[in-house]
Amino acid sequence: MLIKLKGGKVFDPAAGVDGKTQDIYIQDGKIVKAPKQDAGVKIDKEYDLQGKVVMAGAIDMHTHIGGGKGNIARILLPEDHRADPVVRGQITRSGCGHVMPSTYVTGYRYAEMGYTAAFEPAVLPVNARQAHMEMGDTPILDKGGYVMLGSDDYLLRMMTANKDQQAINDYVAWTLQAAKGIGIKVVNAGGINAFKFNQRQLDLDEKNVYYDVSPRQVLQSLATAVNQLGIPHPLHVHGCNLGVPGNVETTLDTIQGIGGLPMHLTHIQFHSYGAEGDFKFSSGAAQIAEAINKNKNITADVGQILFGQTVTASGDSMHQHANHQFANPSKWVCMDIECDAGCGVVPFKYRDQNFVNALQWAIGLEIFLLVDDPWRVFLTTDHPNGAPFTSYPHLIRLLMDKSFRNDMLATIHPEAQKMTTLASIDREYSLQEIAIMTRAGAAKLVGLHDRGGLSSGNWADITVYTEHEDRQRMFEKPDYVFKDGQLVVKDGEVVKVTWGTTHIVKPDYDASVEKDLKKYFDRYLTMKLGNFKISDDEFTEDGRGSLTEHPLKGGAA
Ligand SMILES: [Zn+2]
Incomplete structure (x- = not known):
């Protein structure tokens, strides 16, 4: 079956195509070259995409869609299920949940926004089977996981015993293969473990009291292992001191301390806080953006917060424990997970009239707009921690539409408005930059060699939008989404359920x-x-x- 997508405006940064009108051909699930004019090839199905915007399927490179903490969040929030039920359709199953939807609903909603792949960033080796089963129950999307190391007793013992780098590499590679991951993640390096020994914070050069190992040493060992093993995705780092005012210094130190090795800093918004001003809480976004601009080995996703109810679910039990006082509604879970790590689940309601929340919102946007290279910054809300993934179209509008952004800025807590430079930033993301951040750049970062682009040979994951001045409306409801060459979404609704790889x-x-x-x-x-x-x-x-x-x-x- 040969499909022709005719005359769309193609945004394919992987191939350097920026809004050029061209045809795309699909055969056997993949994008193929245009058939020769005179070969008498029959087109089986043609879509007229004149004036439409065509991009590769979007890739969420950091979203919590599998693993035990998601289920804890679901159990903890029955009111969230009741608030957002999804009834069974002709081909879709029922489900529920707004901030942490059930697996089926997660797959449908991502696909309905034009996403075709999503990566779970915190697969604990001991829970990996469960995480994969849950992702395996999430329709349409491709998926994968970053395997969490760094607070595991086995690695810390190796480091205490001064085992050589080769031994650490073997352990890292073995664990990655056993848990079937595509990358290595570290959360509060050694800190989740230190919490078990009653340490309530752990800075970059502070030693774990039991193992006598510092976060800096853990990061260096793991980043070296990832690099030497040839794992394409850089070490995925959730830094020390999450959410702590003044943590911008730790984050800058972390960037310097990795010695030029590739490193991805996740939900960097939560790690970009100064401690200035009347409230001892200020934006460190400019310093962070400058450091990213300067250090080409560093990539980051933002972890933007957006106002409203959500739930935070993190392996960082140390800081989730510290944040439980802000739980809204007032209930929370912190738990230990064998010798591997721990986790904490704390519901949050981000409010625009709360000074800290309002400034967090501005800090995330400042980072997006001040990092120059869209290949090195990624669009995330750290679902569900900053906001549910369904708010991405709104976030895209904030990035692409300065007047909309400034209108919103004018409504947040007045003291927060004074503490941000957001109003003075003119930048508006282009469609090509959005395509880099959510497609080509994400595929490159994760190490997907045949996704995220529209050249022949790539799998045909393709999203088609009607261009609209209101970018939220545009990105909320694609005209068509193709997954592996099959039409799965039409007019923003699932029309076929497939299973990704x-x-x-x-x-x-x-x-x-x-x-x-x-x-x-x-x-x-x-x-x-x-x-x-x-x-x-x-x-x-x-x-x-x-x-x-x-x-x-x-x-x-
Ligand atoms: Zn995360």
């Missing part, structure tokens, strides 16, 4: 690494090593999942 990488390790690990599993963990490792057929045995392995970076094994 799970993206992974498989860096090499020395098999003898299992000798020590097996002893460790037998002695300390509830699970046997053999059960811990997820096999390939677990993704395919129900007949709807698949695995896609991506190449490692050049030179690596």
